[in-house]
Amino acid sequence: MIHLDRASDIALTDQIVTQLAGLVQDGQLPPGTRLPSIRKLAATLSVSAATVVGAYDRLAARGLIEARAASGYFVSARRTALPLPAVAAPAGPGLDAIALMRNMLERRPGVAHVGSGFLPESWLEDMLSARLLARVARKGAKSYARPGTPAGYAPLRQQIALQLGFAGIAAAPDQVLLTFGATHGAEILCRALLAPGDVVAVEEPGYFALFAQLRGMGVKMLAVPRTPQGPDLSVLASVCDTFRPKLLFTQTLLHNPTGSSTDAATAFHMLDLARRYDFRIVEDDVYGDLHPVANPLRLAQVDRFERVIFLGSYSKVLSPSIRVGYMVCAPALVPLFLEQKLLGVLATSEFDERLVYELLASGAYRKHIERVRERLLHNRAKVVLGLAQAGLQPTLETEGGLFVWAGLPENVDLPLLIEHAAQHGWMLTPGDAFFLRHAERPYLRFNAAASLDSKLFDYLRTTLPSFARGAGAAAPGSAAIAARAPGA
Amino acid sequence: MIHLDRASDIALTDQIVTQLAGLVQDGQLPPGTRLPSIRKLAATLSVSAATVVGAYDRLAARGLIEARAASGYFVSARRTALPLPAVAAPAGPGLDAIALMRNMLERRPGVAHVGSGFLPESWLEDMLSARLLARVARKGAKSYARPGTPAGYAPLRQQIALQLGFAGIAAAPDQVLLTFGATHGAEILCRALLAPGDVVAVEEPGYFALFAQLRGMGVKMLAVPRTPQGPDLSVLASVCDTFRPKLLFTQTLLHNPTGSSTDAATAFHMLDLARRYDFRIVEDDVYGDLHPVANPLRLAQVDRFERVIFLGSYSKVLSPSIRVGYMVCAPALVPLFLEQKLLGVLATSEFDERLVYELLASGAYRKHIERVRERLLHNRAKVVLGLAQAGLQPTLETEGGLFVWAGLPENVDLPLLIEHAAQHGWMLTPGDAFFLRHAERPYLRFNAAASLDSKLFDYLRTTLPSFARGAGAAAPGSAAIAARAPGA
Numbered sequence: 022m023i024h025l026d027r028a029s030d031i032a033l034t035d036q037i038v039t040q041l042a043g044l045v046q047d048g049q050l051p052p053g054t055r056l057p058s059i060r061k062l063a064a065t066l067s068v069s070a071a072t073v074v075g076a077y078d079r080l081a082a083r084g085l086i087e088a089r090a091a092s093g094y095f096v097s098a099r100r101t102a103l104p105l106p107a108v109a110a111p112a113g114p115g116l117d118a119i120a121l122m123r124n125m126l127e128r129r130p131g132v133a134h135v136g137s138g139f140l141p142e143s144w145l146e147d148m149l150s151a152r153l154l155a156r157v158a159r160k161g162a163k164s165y166a167r168p169g170t171p172a173g174y175a176p177l178r179q180q181i182a183l184q185l186g187f188a189g190i191a192a193a194p195d196q197v198l199l200t201f202g203a204t205h206g207a208e209i210l211c212r213a214l215l216a217p218g219d220v221v222a223v224e225e226p227g228y229f230a231l232f233a234q235l236r237g238m239g240v241k242m243l244a245v246p247r248t249p250q251g252p253d254l255s256v257l258a259s260v261c262d263t264f265r266p267k268l269l270f271t272q273t274l275l276h277n278p279t280g281s282s283t284d285a286a287t288a289f290h291m292l293d294l295a296r297r298y299d300f301r302i303v304e305d306d307v308y309g310d311l312h313p314v315a316n317p318l319r320l321a322q323v324d325r326f327e328r329v330i331f332l333g334s335y336s337k338v339l340s341p342s343i344r345v346g347y348m349v350c351a352p353a354l355v356p357l358f359l360e361q362k363l364l365g366v367l368a369t370s371e372f373d374e375r376l377v378y379e380l381l382a383s384g385a386y387r388k389h390i391e392r393v394r395e396r397l398l399h400n401r402a403k404v405v406l407g408l409a410q411a412g413l414q415p416t417l418e419t420e421g422g423l424f425v426w427a428g429l430p431e432n433v434d435l436p437l438l439i440e441h442a443a444q445h446g447w448m449l450t451p452g453d454a455f456f457l458r459h460a461e462r463p464y465l466r467f468n469a470a471a472s473l474d475s476k477l478f479d480y481l482r483t484t485l486p487s488f489a490r491g492a493g494a495a496a497p498g499s500a501a502i503a504a505r506a507p508g509a
Numbered sequence: 510m511i512h513l514d515r516a517s518d519i520a521l522t523d524q525i526v527t528q529l530a531g532l533v534q535d536g537q538l539p540p541g542t543r544l545p546s547i548r549k550l551a552a553t554l555s556v557s558a559a560t561v562v563g564a565y566d567r568l569a570a571r572g573l574i575e576a577r578a579a580s581g582y583f584v585s586a587r588r589t590a591l592p593l594p595a596v597a598a599p600a601g602p603g604l605d606a607i608a609l610m611r612n613m614l615e616r617r618p619g620v621a622h623v624g625s626g627f628l629p630e631s632w633l634e635d636m637l638s639a640r641l642l643a644r645v646a647r648k649g650a651k652s653y654a655r656p657g658t659p660a661g662y663a664p665l666r667q668q669i670a671l672q673l674g675f676a677g678i679a680a681a682p683d684q685v686l687l688t689f690g691a692t693h694g695a696e697i698l699c700r701a702l703l704a705p706g707d708v709v710a711v712e713e714p715g716y717f718a719l720f721a722q723l724r725g726m727g728v729k730m731l732a733v734p735r736t737p738q739g740p741d742l743s744v745l746a747s748v749c750d751t752f753r754p755k756l757l758f759t760q761t762l763l764h765n766p767t768g769s770s771t772d773a774a775t776a777f778h779m780l781d782l783a784r785r786y787d788f789r790i791v792e793d794d795v796y797g798d799l800h801p802v803a804n805p806l807r808l809a810q811v812d813r814f815e816r817v818i819f820l821g822s823y824s825k826v827l828s829p830s831i832r833v834g835y836m837v838c839a840p841a842l843v844p845l846f847l848e849q850k851l852l853g854v855l856a857t858s859e860f861d862e863r864l865v866y867e868l869l870a871s872g873a874y875r876k877h878i879e880r881v882r883e884r885l886l887h888n889r890a891k892v893v894l895g896l897a898q899a900g901l902q903p904t905l906e907t908e909g910g911l912f913v914w915a916g917l918p919e920n921v922d923l924p925l926l927i928e929h930a931a932q933h934g935w936m937l938t939p940g941d942a943f944f945l946r947h948a949e950r951p952y953l954r955f956n957a958a959a960s961l962d963s964k965l966f967d968y969l970r971t972t973l974p975s976f977a978r979g980a981g982a983a984a985p986g987s988a989a990i991a992a993r994a995p996g997a
Binding site: 078081082122123127142148150151155156157161164166167168169170171180183186187201204205230233234237336340343344360363365367369370371372373376381383384385386387388 | 563566567569570571572607610611613614615616627630633634636637638639640642643644645646647649650651652653654655656657658659668671674675689690692693696700705718721722725824828829830831832847848849851852853854855856857858859860861864869870871872873874875876
């Protein structure tokens, strides 16, 4: 009953599995049927015994057949179907941070994530070739049976220390702790340094996932407005004076979402305040490598980890599927952070760490980054222009990077626009998510690598006017309201 | 100055890198030296231009040379050596949980980890072949440029639901959330369900890393003695009545460290108490697959996730370097746990998840487990005998699994023994770590897969008597004290 196609690309084992599975599922081989012995089926099909063994093993792993000791293979009794509730509805296009995080990760066909925080797949494919991945996996094979070191794959920690050195940041490999990404790094340092009720300062607008993380830990956040030169120093000083925050979270380079970078004067002043009011600064550098200038100023370069805890990641510039980040800190903090890493996840994943090491050490990462920077510069200019022509006001005080932060006309009803856009294939990232309370006006964050699309600009230009509060009843805004389920 | 050995196994690129790096480091190519152009060096060495490009890229990634636009490659200026503090001293053999966790992961040559919680490397090597790893990496190449789904690699979640079904546990794939291991699973559920000051019940003795994790979160632990039949029901009932814990942590199968499995009567009674006193049960099943009986009873099988949250992991039975675990729970809890996963680490690592999927779906995992179970049964019997003959009292109420839990003579000075053993190449795992306060007597936990060594039994037999409190001054116990640094 089995016909093998020897000219096919599909392995013979897989052909046997598919056809036998079909016969079992159709009921042509009912439960209890004894299957031919391995030797017999191999002879009948003119394949090796190993091919049949592989097929039977795969069918057994799917629960379709079972081996009975000393009597051969049998079709399994039909099992009661497992409860299969419908897949949870994907998060809606709302303003909730968790929903936004899910939207960052979950992709649906026909929806363009024009506000994403990651590079598009097509920008990464030549970077992560099947050949490279196979080579890394093969090289590490022996080590995957061993526990890794708690701090993470040592050659990668050395390489990161070296690259930081190139950027003027003096750090020993022992000060570098590998994490599952910058989010994980923030988690570790907060667990080590903060208790519920503690006060921290954050930039506003700022990264919504950080806000959600801190809120989840019961930490009180004080907003310091982000200016094009960095955090607003007078607000920061008064916040310090009144509330004595324990930490300040900041993105020196290519701030998310505004795209600005802190200038030298502001940076020095921040470090001065940190010393004066005895707080630490968490410098989140996940986008720093995309900065178009060679060796831009980072706080860690000046401070040398006296006050600064530095968070890096390869998820943003390589791929969100590669869960490798790092934290760099004063030697005295290393054991505290290591302890939190052990308690939370025990260890990180050596395959991913070897992959990043290979990319860094071969120079492939540097070339990738150079290419990405160039493409971004090119794209950004056009996206900014396209958005401006569509009636938005993109921020111009940026030096490059992934994000275009664009204001909308004051009277636009942002939630309605977001919902309408989602129905038309555009997943927009609403500005309100980047504020602790309300944005002073409606904003959208665009990904310069993912937004260069005249259809997007056309959509915004033609649709925006109808989402002005008080626009006529025939406008798509009202249509969207009408289309919602009652009570939604 | 470069000589290539074309008969060598070492790639030509690597030979060029090594020799040029040597010349730079020796000072034979001082900083500022212009290197031959790519074309010229390729011609001189009769290699392809790509080989030279690869070598120059690797040297640049190590900071030894640099490309200057439109003028070629130059030896870099010697950089000031980075600060390189000595590697932090490895954790000592003490009783502290964090030190024990570090000892679990950090390996030193010449030290046998006879109390480890993992399978030895030699038991895993044929499982994780370079060919398999390369195939998995190659297959997934396309997907590594995309964000994964927040819950984890869908085919693995389906396969886990299927395997749970084989074990009589009805769970839909949507109820399965992938984690970086059971430790990560516990972290997620505690963050979602507990607040500092909340009360939970734990088994005593129990897993020290769980105790440290809960302590770190400010959760109050109440100890319920572990009997050979499961948690002591009368103590559990009185704890429930007095303190109303929110959660009970338990290991139904092959409890760590005692190796016992909960019997059916105790299991039903536990579920009854959970209903009566309205608490949830965290069933930690990391060793369950090693149970020698087919389909042993688990709480999740009876409860169907009404009260039970189930934690699984592949770190214990595959490798601690493969960071894949899972949690299964009531559909209503899924969004809460997913939220904590997102906030803490954003996503898990798809390579590791694809690797585990491939092992499960091909049947290789099942065969591995069967082999391991058989070897463990064989080893355990001999380890138990060897320890008994050395003067220890191994617990006999176990059905198999990884651990042999052995009592020592009451008067043994355990910390001194641990320290002496570490100096003689035996990393022992002290029983005290598994108790919230003090053990009622000294214990050691042995790994049956790693302890079958007559030298270990000889060491214990000859050394134990000298660690009895009050033994003579010439005994190794006192010698160990003398050998410690002053003030240590």
